[in-house]
Amino acid sequence: MTSGAAPATSSGQRTRGYLRAVGAVLWKDLAAELRSRELLSAMLVFALLVILVFNFALELDLATRQTVTSGVLWVTFAFAGTLGLNRSMAVERDRGCLDGLLLAPVDRSALYFGKALGNLAFMLIIEAIILPVYSLLYNVNLFLPGLLGVVLLGSIGYAAVGTLLSSMAVQARTRDVLLPILLFPVVLPVLIPAVKATNAVLLGLEAAELWPWLNLLIAYDVIFTAAAFMLFDFVVEE
Amino acid sequence: MGDVQRVFYFHVASGWVGALAFLVAAVSGGIYLARGKRRWDAVGLASVEIGLAFTLANLISGSVWARPIWNTWWTWDPRLVTASVMELVYVAYLLLRQGIEDxxxxxxxxxxxxxxxxxxxxxxxLSIRIFRTIHPVVVGNNDPTAQGTFDMTPPMLQTFFVSLAVFTLLYGVLLWHRVRMQSLAETVEERKLKLLSA
Known part of the structure; x- marks a missing residue:
């Protein structure tokens, strides 16, 4: 890496190797989940429960639904996401899997991106199930392209900062209670614009109302991904 | 506005020190990660503790002002919410540290x-620029929907700058003492270990 003899080919090879490492970590998580299905089923049942509890707590009649749908959806995603993040990192730690991953001769940030993409994939799967179920139960059409875009952007930011914080939380003594406390205040700059943008899409507001929120959301996606990319090394260092 | 306006000098100054303290904590965190000197960690921790105290003072003094002006102790205004979330972030910081032995x-x-x-x-x-807020913006341009705003006369401006300077100085002194206390505590710990092992 220190010599610059053939920078063009070596940098191309390095990029390919890096992407392969990211893909390998991602594939490991997906394959393990495909066989056990313990994470997705827990997240899914939990998410459905949250929606049903909201129904009792908020009396989701037609008038209320108009204004609170975006909030209910994002709180559900955030709670289910926390469950998934905690579990996906706890698995690595419990069975000494993290040490094995750290021994692999790849850049540490490749591990981060692999885990983050895995967490993002789980969140998106849950959302892909929750959105139609919510539409069906409450008779709201949630299949608007703008809404799906907002959900994707929000999940990216959530998974980006959540993966970093959950890898810290699992190494602490109070790990089970720590993740939500660490995550929720920090992820608010993602959640607030996500809720507001979802609301704007659902109420059919014009683009001028929507764009400030989308800009904020995209900005924080980039900020959190970049910060986690730079800081992950220090979190897993032994 | 009368006497209640005088809260302003404490409110803004402690808010400023809170933000400054959290900035210092982030910067010294960066330096710690780059250099690995324990002293920078002590600076970061000290700064967070001081920042928490001043942000709390900021929130409470704001409430005292809001009671006669907005006719309520608390309102769910974006500016107030983000300030209290900021406080919670750093409470979580202390909880995180508490949970780790190494x-x-x-x-x-x-x-x-x-x-x-x-x-x-x-x-x-950012929130005061993006959201429509009830909170007055005295420094910089103003939002017409804000309530309880006022223009600063020259004596007010002078008092304001004095309060900013004094609070910043107070922050520096507190930080110095807190870091010193931390290093003394570490010395005590080392000597205790040495004594016990001897």
Missing amino acids: PDRRARFGAVYAIVGFLSVPLTF
């Missing part, structure tokens, strides 16, 4: 969280 790891995680947490602080300042 001092090196504690310092590393503290530094990482101070940096990530600080990224949520800019939202406090």
Whole structure:
């Protein structure tokens, strides 16, 4: 890496190797989940429960639904996401899997991106199930392209900062209670614009109302991904 | 506005020190991660503790002012919410540190969280530009929907700058004493270990 003899080919090879490492970590998580299905089923049942509890707590009649749908959806995603993040990192730690991953001769940030993409994939799967179920139960059409875009952007930011914080939380003594406390205040700059943008899409507001929120959301996606990319090394260092 | 306006000098100055303290914590976190000197971790921790105290003073003095002006102690205004979220970020910082025994790891995680947490602080300042807010913006241009705003006369401006300077100085002194206390505590710990092992 220190010599610059053939920078063009070596940098191309390095990029390919890096992407392969990211893909390998991602594939490991997906394959393990495909066989056990313990994470997705827990997240899914939990998410459905949250929606049903909201129904009792908020009396989701037609008038209320108009204004609170975006909030209910994002709180559900955030709670289910926390469950998934905690579990996906706890698995690595419990069975000494993290040490094995750290021994692999790849850049540490490749591990981060692999885990983050895995967490993002789980969140998106849950959302892909929750959105139609919510539409069906409450008779709201949630299949608007703008809404799906907002959900994707929000999940990216959530998974980006959540993966970093959950890898810290699992190494602490109070790990089970720590993740939500660490995550929720920090992820608010993602959640607030996500809720507001979802609301704007659902109420059919014009683009001028929507764009400030989308800009904020995209900005924080980039900020959190970049910060986690730079800081992950220090979190897993032994 | 009368006497209640005088809260302003304490309110803004402690808010400023709170933000400054969290900035210092993030910067010293960055330096700690780059250099690995324990002293920077002590600076970060001290700064967070001081920042928490001043942000709390900021929130409480704001409530005292809001009671006669907005006719309520608390309102769910974006500016107020983001300030209290900022406070919670750093309470979480202390909880994170409490949950880790290994001092090196504690310092590393503290530094990482101070940096990530600080990224949520800019939202406090952005929020007054993006959201429509009830909170007056005395420094910089004003939102017409804000309530309880006023223009500063020259004597008010002078008092305001004096209060800013004094609070900043107070922050520096507190930080110095807190870091010194930390290093003394570490010395005590080392000597205790040496005595016990001898």
